[in-house]
Amino acid sequence: MALSKRSWVASANDAGCDFPIQNLPYGVFRHEERTRIGVAIGDRILDLRSCAREGLLAGLAEEVVAACGADLLNPLMSLGPAAWRALRDRITELLDAEDSSKGTRDRVEKLLVLMNDAVMQLPAQIGDYTDFYASIHHATRVGKLFRPDNPLLPNYKHVPIGYHGRASSIVVSGQEIRRPRGQTKPPAGDPLFGPTKSLDYELEVGVFVGPGNALGSSIPISEAEQHIFGLCLVNDWSARDIQAWEYQPLGPFLAKNFATTVSPWIVPLEALAPYRVPVAERAAGDPAPLAYLLSPSSDKDGIDLTLDVDLESRHMRQTGMAPMRLSTGNLRELYWSIAQLITHHASNGCNLRPGDLFATGTISGAATGSEGCLLEKTRAQGPITLTGGELRTFLEDGDQITLRAYAHKAGLPRIGFGECTGTIAAAGAVL
Numbered sequence: 431m432a433l434s435k436r437s438w439v440a441s442a443n444d445a446g447c448d449f450p451i452q453n454l455p456y457g458v459f460r461h462e463e464r465t466r467i468g469v470a471i472g473d474r475i476l477d478l479r480s481c482a483r484e485g486l487l488a489g490l491a492e493e494v495v496a497a498c499g500a501d502l503l504n505p506l507m508s509l510g511p512a513a514w515r516a517l518r519d520r521i522t523e524l525l526d527a528e529d530s531s532k533g534t535r536d537r538v539e540k541l542l543v544l545m546n547d548a549v550m551q552l553p554a555q556i557g558d559y560t561d562f563y564a565s566i567h568h569a570t571r572v573g574k575l576f577r578p579d580n581p582l583l584p585n586y587k588h589v590p591i592g593y594h595g596r597a598s599s600i601v602v603s604g605q606e607i608r609r610p611r612g613q614t615k616p617p618a619g620d621p622l623f624g625p626t627k628s629l630d631y632e633l634e635v636g637v638f639v640g641p642g643n644a645l646g647s648s649i650p651i652s653e654a655e656q657h658i659f660g661l662c663l664v665n666d667w668s669a670r671d672i673q674a675w676e677y678q679p680l681g682p683f684l685a686k687n688f689a690t691t692v693s694p695w696i697v698p699l700e701a702l703a704p705y706r707v708p709v710a711e712r713a714a715g716d717p718a719p720l721a722y723l724l725s726p727s728s729d730k731d732g733i734d735l736t737l738d739v740d741l742e743s744r745h746m747r748q749t750g751m752a753p754m755r756l757s758t759g760n761l762r763e764l765y766w767s768i769a770q771l772i773t774h775h776a777s778n779g780c781n782l783r784p785g786d787l788f789a790t791g792t793i794s795g796a797a798t799g800s801e802g803c804l805l806e807k808t809r810a811q812g813p814i815t816l817t818g819g820e821l822r823t824f825l826e827d828g829d830q831i832t833l834r835a836y837a838h839k840a841g842l843p844r845i846g847f848g849e850c851t852g853t854i855a856a857a858g859a860v861l
């Protein structure tokens with residue numbers, strides 16, 4: 431798509447807008463008691479079900495038109511890249527300032543909903559959720575806290591580490607996060623049960639699976655990205671005190687599965703094409719990936735995507751202070767690419783299904799200021815002083831965490847992800 435293309439939806443052409451005509455992310459929204467699939471354009475949502483009903487998708491394959499009438503994205507996800515491209519091309523035509531006729535524009539304009547009037551929903555039925563550990567900077571810093579002499583375990587550079595998370599507690603941006611209760615073990619003393627005292631966020635990018643693979647089959651690395659419908663933001667809320675006590679020997683469990691927040695818009699890989707970069711270079715002496723993980727396109731398997739984390743405490747909100755930036759990182763610093771995550775997951779014959787969610791794991795950079803969670807930041811550097819003077823080692827009730835992501839370079843359209851936000855509510859009643 432031409433990188434200079436503009437939309438007749440004026441707000442889509444604003445310099446700071448996340449959703450220009452070159453982005454066109456998919457989501458599911460509720461408006462006037464109806465749930466529908468839509469595409470973000472500027473400050474509006476194009477209602478795809480109505481587009482289908484009004485004949486604006488005529489000429490596309492029947493299955494594509496039918497998928498646009500669903501109230502979840504799974505049917506569209508299952509169709510694969512050729513179908514996604516055909517639909518994206520048609521939506522581009524409908525919104526293009528130059529291509530679309532006045533008559534078309536009038537018909538499409540009636541099908542736009544103001545984002546502010548809609549409530550975003552989970553975009554898909556998520557069958558399975560897998561969380562990885564693909565940032566070597568995160569793995570090294572966290573490893574150092576527990577094993578100062580041997581921060582990185584011997585498997586890290588050979589095998590993409592992950593664990594099976596829980597899909598039932600994934601919520602869409604904006605939903606309140608209740609502080610979990612759990613079992614912890616004070617350094618001196620018996621285990622006890624109560625609200626976590628070490629609630630943390632994890633800045634991650636989510637990958638929604640498109641077409642899956644049959645049980646027993648695998649996905650070659652050269653085809654991995656054809657199985658990716660698009661990307662979103664993920665906050666993998668974590669209770670560090672519960673985690674520290676429960677995680678051995680089987681890994682994360684109740685410290686992670688009480689809630690995971692996703693951003694509502696799924697950005698197609700096609701929109702990110704101008705921002706593809708080589709995967710992060712492996713240090714001298716690092717092993718090459720085994721053949722099944724060795725990508726023929728490692729010169730463009732990375733993505734140059736800036737990632738910001740902001741915190742706003744209840745006090746800051748009540749006194750009108752702006753949220754405070756906690757960190758800025760970049761997706762390009764991952765050790766394992768999103769293609770490698772897909773291929774590795776299916777390499778044993780595990781079947782992926784349309785709508786499955788992968789998350790990268792906490793994304794941290796090498797530099798101070800790019801740590802993707804509080805554990806890394808405050809264990810090493812001490813508590814953070816917020817604007818207004820409050821101290822934070824971990825999250826307090828009323829704290830709001832907002833993740834943002836965008837790709838931007840001079841002369842290229844800004845491709846934004848919107849927001850992934852959640853506010854901590856007090857723990858519920860005692861069991």
Ligand code: MN
Binds near residue numbers: 561632634791792
């Ligand atoms: Mn995580």
